[in-house]
Amino acid sequence: MSSVQGALRVVQAGPLALVVDDGRFGVRHLGVTQGGAADWFSFRWANWLLGNALDAAALEIAIGGGLELEAEADSTLALMGADLGAHLDDRALKPGATFTIRAGQRLVFRQPRNGLRAYLAVPGGLAAPLVLGSRSATPREQLGGLHGDGRTLQVGDTLTWQGRAATTGRRLPFDPAISMTLSGNWLALVPGAQIGHFSGASLSQAFNLPWRVDDRADRMGVRLLGPQLHCELGGMISEGIPLGAVQVPPDGQPIVLLNDRQTIGGYPRLGALTPLAAARLAQCLPGQEVRLVATAREHALRTHRRCLAAFL
Amino acid sequence: MSAQIELTAMDVLMVRLFDAIDEANMGWIVAADRALRDAFGAELIDLVPSYTTLMLHYDALRVSHDEAIGRIRRVLERLEPADTELGQCHEVPVWYDLSVGPELTRVAERAGIAVDEVVRRHCGRDYYVFALGFAPGYSFMGLVEEGLATPRLKTPRRRVAAGSVGVADRQTAIYPLTSPGGWNILGRTAFPLFEHARRGEPLLRPGDRVRFKSISREEFVQQGGDTTALESAS
Numbered sequence: 001m002s003s004v005q006g007a008l009r010v011v012q013a014g015p016l017a018l019v020v021d022d023g024r025f026g027v028r029h030l031g032v033t034q035g036g037a038a039d040w041f042s043f044r045w046a047n048w049l050l051g052n053a054l055d056a057a058a059l060e061i062a063i064g065g066g067l068e069l070e071a072e073a074d075s076t077l078a079l080m081g082a083d084l085g086a087h088l089d090d091r092a093l094k095p096g097a098t099f100t101i102r103a104g105q106r107l108v109f110r111q112p113r114n115g116l117r118a119y120l121a122v123p124g125g126l127a128a129p130l131v132l133g134s135r136s137a138t139p140r141e142q143l144g145g146l147h148g149d150g151r152t153l154q155v156g157d158t159l160t161w162q163g164r165a166a167t168t169g170r171r172l173p174f175d176p177a178i179s180m181t182l183s184g185n186w187l188a189l190v191p192g193a194q195i196g197h198f199s200g201a202s203l204s205q206a207f208n209l210p211w212r213v214d215d216r217a218d219r220m221g222v223r224l225l226g227p228q229l230h231c232e233l234g235g236m237i238s239e240g241i242p243l244g245a246v247q248v249p250p251d252g253q254p255i256v257l258l259n260d261r262q263t264i265g266g267y268p269r270l271g272a273l274t275p276l277a278a279a280r281l282a283q284c285l286p287g288q289e290v291r292l293v294a295t296a297r298e299h300a301l302r303t304h305r306r307c308l309a310a311f312l
Numbered sequence: 313m314s315a316q317i318e319l320t321a322m323d324v325l326m327v328r329l330f331d332a333i334d335e336a337n338m339g340w341i342v343a344a345d346r347a348l349r350d351a352f353g354a355e356l357i358d359l360v361p362s363y364t365t366l367m368l369h370y371d372a373l374r375v376s377h378d379e380a381i382g383r384i385r386r387v388l389e390r391l392e393p394a395d396t397e398l399g400q401c402h403e404v405p406v407w408y409d410l411s412v413g414p415e416l417t418r419v420a421e422r423a424g425i426a427v428d429e430v431v432r433r434h435c436g437r438d439y440y441v442f443a444l445g446f447a448p449g450y451s452f453m454g455l456v457e458e459g460l461a462t463p464r465l466k467t468p469r470r471r472v473a474a475g476s477v478g479v480a481d482r483q484t485a486i487y488p489l490t491s492p493g494g495w496n497i498l499g500r501t502a503f504p505l506f507e508h509a510r511r512g513e514p515l516l517r518p519g520d521r522v523r524f525k526s527i528s529r530e531e532f533v534q535q536g537g538d539t540t541a542l543e544s545a546s
Contacts (some may be wrong), residue, residue: 028358029345030449030509031444031488111408122441132512138349141448142489143510193326237333238445240360240367242321264362264445272321300322301372308373 005120007072008159012041014067014109017153019126019145020119022055022132022261033268034134034243034259038219038282039117040275041307042081042095042176046121048311049098050079051168057127057135059159061118064109069159071101076165077122080172082115082180082283096176098168115180115283124163138260140220173310180283187256187281188303189246192231192271198248207292211254215286219222219260222281224290228252231268233276238266244273244281246292258283274300276307315388317381323372327384333509335455337364338440339393340356342519345485347387358365361518362443363452399448399519401438404486406477406524407532408499411541415462415496421477423459431526433460438521439484448486449509451516456482457488465501468494473542475500477524484524502537 021041023036037060039045044054061067064084078098079086087108093099095118101107111116128135129148137152138147145151146159153159168290195203205227214223229252241247243259245257247267258278273281274295284290295303318326320439324446329344330337345361352359354373372378410416420427423426439453448450461482469492472478476487478495487493488505501524508515516522534541 010347025357029444030361030448030512030514032448032509064457076462077327092506124362131510141490142506143448190319190322193316206544237363238443239326239362239365240320241366242324243370244321262446263360264443269320272324274322297319297322301377304322305373 001095004160004162004166004281005073006075006161008107009072010068010157010159011106012066012068012071013062013153014063014065014164016062017067018060019057020136021057021125021127023132023136027132028263032262033131033138033141033261033263035134035138036259037076037184038259039081039119039279041279042117043119045172046078046080046119046250047125048119048216049067049080049168049170050076051166051170052121052123052163054311057128058123059153060121061109061120061122064111064118067109067153069107071103071105071107072131072158072192072280074100074102075123076100079118079120081118083113083177084118085110085113086118090256094177096172097210098170104282112285113127115227116179117282120294121278122159122161122163123165124161125193127162133230135262140260141262161289163270166208176297185289185291186293187290187294188274188300189271189276189277190274190297190300191294192269194231194268195270197231197233198270199230199232204240205229207260207294210289210291213284213286213290217286219258221257221261222284224254226253229254233268236266236268238264241265243275244278246272251279254297258282319386320367324369324378324541325384326366327366327368327388328364329366332452333363333442335440338434338442338519339396340391340394341366342399343391343394344387345518346389347391348384351383351387360445362445395491396433396440399521401521401523402516403500404503404522404524404537405527405531406499407529407537408526409529412473412476412539413497415540416498419460419462419496423460425459430460433457434479434484434523438523441516441518441520441522443518444514444516447488447491449505449514449516450485451505452483453522454482454483458482462496464494465496467485468492469543471543472497473500473538473540474506475502475537476542477501481542497542500532500537502532502535507508520526
């Protein structure tokens with residue numbers, strides 16, 4: 001039996017803290033959503049900082065909102081992604097680095113200062129049952145997470161792990177604050193086969209005018225407000241929906257579908273954001289402006305490969 | 313069948329086999345599902361069959377776009393429809409009652425028939441499982457006879473109880489777990505769709521057939537059914 005090496009007790013639950021990993025794959029045909037870290041890029045860097053497997057389970061903290069964790073043992077952890085005003089007792093913690101927490105110290109997340117979702121990685125990854133191949137919690141589907149039933153973090157929960165703290169001495173090869181600041185502006189989209197059914201004026205507007213992130217935004221999808229897009233296709237027969245799909249319902253306002261999206265749906269699509277763009281959108285706060293930029297599939301894949309190569 | 317292969321995302325292709333929902337599609341969809349899984353093996357990330365399409369998410373780090381399209385073309389050239397008679401046939405017991413199926417009256421009024429007749433007709437034919445989606449184990453089935461076809465509720469309910477059996481247009485489905493939804497709810501079943509889906513072994517698969525059977529409240533309770541009334545508030 002392996003023994004628990006570290007633990008964080010949940011003193012106060014924020015609005016939305018979830019156990020995440022890469023998500024569930026090979027199960028979409030069962031109606032099971034992908035789930036997993038909405039900003040996979042920051043999630044992976046969090047694990048990299050600790051020398052973990054890049055897909056080790058970590059905590060995704062959205063908004064912060066008073067989430068408070070108390071350490072039951074001394075540990076080295078890593079924080080990455082959004083700056084949610086994290087404090088270790090009274091000391092402010094910036095994302096993008098490892099830090100040491102002593103038994104009895106409290107880690108609290110206040111409110112978003114830059115970005116929306118922070119990732120807290122622990123040595124070796126969080127302990128949680130594998131459900132359909134993943135530890136990711138998807139509340140809507142009652143799957144995964146600490147108890148296997150999809151629940152978000154609750155007061156009384158204890159996060160544990162079995163890995164030993166390694167001092168990797170790793171430093172991020174970029175400034176995480178800058179990566180958050182840039183996050184919203186340009187979202188690369190690979191145009192899909194249905195793009196020809198949108199009017200020329202709509203396409204010109206879609207790629208030349210700014211879009212504003214609506215407050216109807218969650219892990220399922222993010223609504224964008226802006227020019228009203230027209231598509232000659234009305235409702236369609238439901239078909240599979242990829243990550244980042246930019247679907248346009250009859251009201252002409254796009255919805256970008258993220259990790260917890262429905263597996264099939266019936267609205268026409270402009271295309272799909274690249275994986276990196278989907279991760280960046282997941283860091284955007286309501287009201288933030290974004291722009292869509294069309295990118296060729298080959299170029300998107302080259303950028304994606306470059307992103308992945310940076311972890312080596 | 314004139315298939316098209318469409319770019320859907322950086323590493324996702326849509327294999328479009330048909331333009332309209334038809335029970336006759338199912339043999340082709342089931343066959344294409346099997347053959348595409350074989351053709352991609354471990355390089356397949358996800359394959360999502362639906363009424364007329366199969367969405368194929370492949371590992372773009374290992375398979376090029378051109379290679380993926382080549383594999384799909386070769387599969388389609390050799391495709392023969394599967395014998396859907398070989399799909400499993402399931403009998404799903406349903407307690408049809410206004411307390412758990414408040415739209416029994418809406419469907420009856422639209423059809424100009426009695427509630428009992430709605431139940432008899434809903435149970436009166438085999439439905440194909442067309443697709444799984446929306447929630448783990450949620451099966452889109454059809455086709456419901458035209459007389460019972462009823463559009464979705466204008467305002468979806470925030471909470472539809474697990475096991476609810478609903479109709480939307482000519483489709484019918486069972487809610488595997490409590491979720492929001494806008495279908496016309498006719499009754500409730502204790503058929504354990506979610507429990508099986510969460511283990512990766514769905515009870516219903518595309519190409520299977522389902523026949524609903526009307527049962528009494530007592531039988532429903534014996535099967536472990538929850539008789540709590542469906543909140544009629546949206």
